[in-house]
Each structure stands twice: as structure tokens, then as C-alpha cells.
Amino acid sequence: MVSKLFQRFLHSQTSGGITLIFCTIFSLIVANSMFAESYQHMWHIDLFGHSLAHWVNDGLMAIFFFLIGLELKREMMIGELSSLKKAILPIFAAIGGMLVPAGIFAALNYGTDTINGFGIPMATDIAFAIAVITMLGKRVPMSLKIFLTALAVIDDLGAILVIALFYPNPELPFDITQFGLAMGILAGLFALNKFKVKSIIPYIIGGIAVWWFMLHSGIHATIAGVLVAFTIPFEKDQTKSLCAKVEHALHLPVAFLILPIFALANTAITIDGDGFSHFSFPLAAGIFLGLVVGKPIGVTLASFIAVKLGLCELPTAVNFKRVFGAGLLAGIGFTMSIFVSMLAFSDPQYVNEAKLMILVASVTAALLGFFYLKMTLTKRQDFSD
Template sequence: MLSTKLFQDFFKSQTSGGIILIFCTLFSLILANSPFASSYHGIWEVNVFGHHLSHWINDGLMAIFFFLIGLELKREIFVGELSSIKKATLPIFAALGGMLIPAFIFFLTNNGTDTISGFGIPMATDIAFAVAIITMLGKRVPLSLKIFLTALAVIDDLGAIIVIALFYPNPELPLDFTQFGIAIAILLVLFALNKAKIKNSIFYIVGGIAVWWFMLHSGIHATIAGVLVAFTIPFDKDDAKSLSAKMEHALHLPVAFIILPLFALANTAITIDSGSLEHFSMPLASGIFLGLVIGKPIGITLFTFIAVKLGLCELPTAVNFKRVFGVGILGGIGFTMSIFVSMLAFTDPDYINEAKLMILVASLTAAVVGFFTLKVLLKNKQDYSN
């Protein structure tokens, strides 16, 4: 597999961003459990234009994060690991297994309870964290394995976005077809501008904000607008001529170093006490932990094995099923997307905090276990046998 400059830039920003996310999470947890906890929580509850600051971060800034995901997905479809059926089959199957098996485990542990709506929580993988962990292994990691993990995580994010769109509408608003229709109409205009080869970014920025605004008031979660708008941006295989590539490059740093850290700070201010730890035996906590830590590697490896044995695809050079399993463990780092889904799945603050806390525990477990598993599996760089 060839590494493009855009992929290298993407990988580096995700690596640095993942490390910053780790520090922001630790910082937030420390403050939330310190004498300054009340003041720290108060920061995110400051009213800004009629909404809490945390609301603007989760429904506003995160739309930009989803816009970047859309641009990355579009690039993968046109020139990357999803540009042909042969290339796309392996990560698609892996991601599908990494979503279905965790969701099934969550369903088994929560069936018949009022927390069943959280089935989407263990389906997600955090690209930044996963890439940061695998990068810590240094040059021993084959490029093909890094690309496999990245493609898998991007498709996984797409799956999470589809789940959000289908199963997690805006809990504060009923579905408004008029507002939704206006958002779709603006999207169609942006697609028409694309077809007319108009590459002035101002049209897409203004139109994108309008789509976000009407989607926000339609009852469908506004962050979905980010992905939809991304697919209207003109793309060219020549990065110098591609508005999509220019926007992707421009957004990598602000998303990695501003938006995601703010999201982490605002949403991991969790108070940990003896009562919180007692909840770990409840179905919600066990469903999240088992889904991310056990379900992810099993699902990713099993579906990859099935796809290869059926002759639908083949493993890249330097990738074997053992290493796929190691990458699958890192897939259990849910963090950003899992926390995001948890806030859509529940309205009860206790459930949300319990879910967030278990997501952190499960993600940390997956990161540590995945790191040491891959460290052992990658000792012999020439061992590519299954």
C-alpha cells in the first residue's frame, strides 16, 4: 500500500490529538474530583446565547468534527482504502463485525431494562486514541496495519453516524419535516454548485451553516449535517485543485487541538465516588465494558476471518489474523464517539455519568491490553503467517 501525503498528515494529527485527549481527560477527571469541582462544572453550564457552553460544544463544534469525518470518508472513497470493492471489502467487513458483535453483547446484557437504548455506545471506535496508541509502538508497526486500523475506524465512525441518524433523534425536539425539508433543499443546492464546478468555499461554508441550523431545529441531530455537507464539497484527485482536500487539511489541527480537547474537557467532568463504583455491576456498565473490550476484537477478527476465507478479500502484506485481533482490541477504545452516543441515548444524568465512566474504564483497558498485545505480536516483523 502506498502512503499519500494527506494520509501521513492525517495520521500525525490524529496521533498528536489522541495524546492531547488523554491529558485533557485526566485533567478533567482530576478537577471534577477536587475541591474546585463545583467551579469546574459551572464553566460548562455558563449560558451563551440561550444555551449552556457544553451544548454549543456538543451540537455546534462537534458538527465540524463530523464534517471532517465526512471529508476523510469521501477521500477514502475516491482515492483511498475504499476506492474499489477489493480495497473496501476488508475494512468494511472488519468494521461491520466491530459494530454488530458489541451491540449484540450489549443487547444480551441489557435486554428488558430501560438502558437498552444504549446499544449504540459500544459500536464506536475513537480514531485519535486508537492511532495514538498504535503509534506509540514505533517503527515496528507496518504501514499496512496502520492503514487498516485507520480505514476500519473511519468506516466504524460512518456506522456510528448512521446509527445516530436512525435511532437517536434530538431528544429535545419533535421531528419537524418543514425544517428538515429546508435543510435537504439547501443540500441539493450545494450539490448543484458542486456539479457546476463552483469551488468558492464561501458558498459551501454559508450553505453548510444553514444546513446545520435547520437540521438542528428539525429534530434530527445537527451533527449529521456535518457529514452530509462534506459530500457536497468539490473533490479532485489533485490535492492542489481539490477544495475538499484543502478544507480537510485546514481542519485537522483545529479539530485535533481545539474541538476534541474541548469535547473531552466538557464531557469527562465525572465525579467518582463509592456510589459510582457500585454501579459497575449493573447491566449498563457490563454491557459497555464487555461490548468494547470483548466484543470489538472478537467481532473485527471473526468478520475479517470470514471475509478472507470466503475469498471476498485478502489480508495486506504484514497483516495476519493475530495482528487483526490486536488491532481489534484497540478498536475497543470508544471514547469520543461512545461518549457522544451515550448523551443521545439517555436523558437520565445518572445513566449518562455511569455510561461515561464505564466508557473511560473500557477504553483505558482496551488501550493498555491492545498496546501490549501488539507489542508482543510485532516483535518479529517478518512473521506474516496467519
């Protein structure tokens, strides 16, 4: 039986994805209207030494990553990642869905100054992907929704590791002292967990301190959100679990406040009269082909290998045709892809080009995934294939 927490998660992600779509459309319209200059200026207003956009990307998004960490922990404790047998398929699918897109991008951008964007097509936007698959209604097996969710959560973990390893804070060199302080406080939070401290207050205070020192260590501050999430006490009885309570409390504000604000701040892209003619071909092609082509191929191929090697089995009511459909929806990069693009490039022109192509590729992947699954799911399937 699917847990109530997962059902609530599914609902919030679906509604949040729809909200993101409207915020993105609004941001694009305003950025290409007579109000464009004022709108852009608003996000660059100085607030305590940093722009408003900076606080959104380094501050609010740390809360988003904190929620991802809580979701990952829940899946590892009682969900689809709680046993090796359950986890093998989505892990293989996620790895394939990261390596193939990154490989396509790297092959097209090798030897250019855009090669650092290899991490852009590796990401999956959970909210958008779940929103699209939910629009297909009851014809979608719950097992396919769970597979896509587990795949996206692991994908997010992969993106977090890529950010930590390959995309340090571009404004600061690595500071071992600040990093050591962050790790020391984090160890203290794990100790609180060990001693079964269940008050959220010390975790909030310690979490903010970890975020602050991580912010000044040269490693991107949002990583602190994921690490702190793993210190929150977890119990199998979800009514008593602090981890479950915090996750439930954060679902709505993240889905309907933090991610929409992120979209408003980072999708204000001005599209000039030349359209796509001035684009850097390797960059645009790498992102588009990585997300739209690389994702479904990587997800399906890796899943096929895992099953044929006897490491796992396909879930009930799921076959490789449906895995391919889930892979198409995994090509909706959006939030995480945009986030990585801002870390990958210092040139604003490349950032804007990457963002616009991420939007184009994500919409394409969403439409292809929706219509492919609609066509596939209306037919009676032989699940032995």
C-alpha cells in the same frame, strides 16, 4: 505509496490523541477537587439560550463530523475505500466490530431501561487508536495502520448512521418542514459542486444553513456536518482539490481545539466514595464487554469470514493475529461512545455511569492492544495463517 495527506492525518491524529488523554485527566482531576462545582457550573453557563456544553456538543462537534465526512470522501475517492477490492476487508471488519459489541450490550440489557445504549460500544475513537498504535514505533507495518484507520473511518460512518436512525434530538420532535429545508439547501450545495463552484464561501454559508435547519428538525445537528462534507468538490490532484485543502485546514483545529474542548466538557465525572458499587450492572458490563471483548472478536471474525469466502485478501505484513490486535485498539470508544451515551439516556446518572465505564473500557482496550501488539510484532510472523 502512502499519500502525504494520509501521513499528515496520521500525525495530527496521533498528537491529538495524546492531547485528548491529558485533557481527560485534567477534567477528571478538577471534577473531583474543591473546584468541581465551579467547573461544572462553567459548562452550564447560558449562551444565546443554550448552555456552553450544548454549543460544544451540537455546534463544535458538527465541525468534527464534517471532518469525518471529508476523510470518508477522500478514502472513497483515492484511498482504502476507492475500490470494492480494497474496501471489502475494512468494511467487513467494521461491521463485525459494530454488530458483536451491540449484540453483547443488547443481550445483557434486554428488558431494562438501559437497552437504548446499544450504540455506545459500537464506536471507535480514531485519534486514540492511532495514537496508541503509533507509540509502537516502526515495528508496526504501515499496512496495519492503514487497515486500522480505514476500519475506524467506516466505524465512524456506522456510528453516524446509528445516531441518525436511532438517536433523534431528545429535545425536539421531528419537524418535516425544517428537515425539508435542510435537504433543499443540501441539494443546492450538490448543484454547486456539479457546476464546479470551487469557492469555499457558498459552501460555508449553505453548510451553516443546513446545520441550523437540521438542528431544529429533530435529527441531531452533527449529521449535517457529514452530509455537507460530501458536497465539497474533490479532485485527484490534491494540490487543486478544495476537499483536500479544507481537510488539511481542519486537522489541527479539530485535533487540538474541538476534541480537547469536547473532552473537557464531557469527562468532568465525579467519582464518589462508593466507586463502582452503585453501578447498573447491565449497563456497565454491556459497555465494558462490548468494547473490550466484542470489538476484537467482531473485527477478527468478520475479517476471517471475508478472507475465507475469497472476497478479499489480508494486506501485506498483516495476519489474523495482527487483525485481532487492531480489533483491541478499535475497542477504544471514547469520543464517539461518550457522544452516543449522551444521546442514548436522559437520566444524568446513567450518562455519568456510561461515561465512566467508557473511560475504563477504553483505557483497558488501549493497554491490552498496546501490549498484545508489542508482543506480537516483536516476533517473526508467518503471514500465511
